[in-house]
Amino acid sequence: xxxxxxxxxxPVFETKxxxxxxEVTDLYMSTDGIVKGLLVKKGVFIKQSCFLDIxxxxxxxxxxxxxxxxxxxxxxxxxxxxxTAHSLEGMMMLTESGNTLxxxxxxxFQEELGTIVGYEITDGFFSDIxxxxxxxxxxxxxxxGKDAIIVDVNQT
Numbered sequence: 001x002x003x004x005x006x007x008x009x010x011p012v013f014e015t016k017x018x019x020x021x022x023e024v025t026d027l028y029m030s031t032d033g034i035v036k037g038l039l040v041k042k043g044v045f046i047k048q049s050c051f052l053d054i055x056x057x058x059x060x061x062x063x064x065x066x067x068x069x070x071x072x073x074x075x076x077x078x079x080x081x082x083x084t085a086h087s088l089e090g091m092m093m094l095t096e097s098g099n100t101l102x103x104x105x106x107x108x109f110q111e112e113l114g115t116i117v118g119y120e121i122t123d124g125f126f127s128d129i130x131x132x133x134x135x136x137x138x139x140x141x142x143x144x145g146k147d148a149i150i151v152d153v154n155q156t
Contacts, residue, residue, distance in 0.1 A: 004107045012065045033142045035114035049076040060111040092148045
């Protein structure tokens, strides 16, 4: 299990050449909260954003993401059926019954499956210092709206 904040900025390496291809900059998620891939920024002078299907990742290490071949990267997807973790950060999270949980801070997911297992919630800087951040686990897919994220929750 990994969080988006730990994955962001990690280098992507090609296993057949050992060459660094780029860096992870974001997660692509379907609107029902399944991680479908990674957004990888590649290039030295001219940066290009590419989509990396999560199923085509050879392995997730602590110091890098490994892929077999650079050619599995495709030009960045622009679609209303996908959202990014970066765009969700700071969004209000509500329960299905209308209770406020807080603001989304981070996403916990299983790398190999793309399954989101929880969300780190914050109530703000001072609250985090006093009470700490909370982890929200979901029993079923969430609803990502324009103004809020609606979840069915188990709080831990």
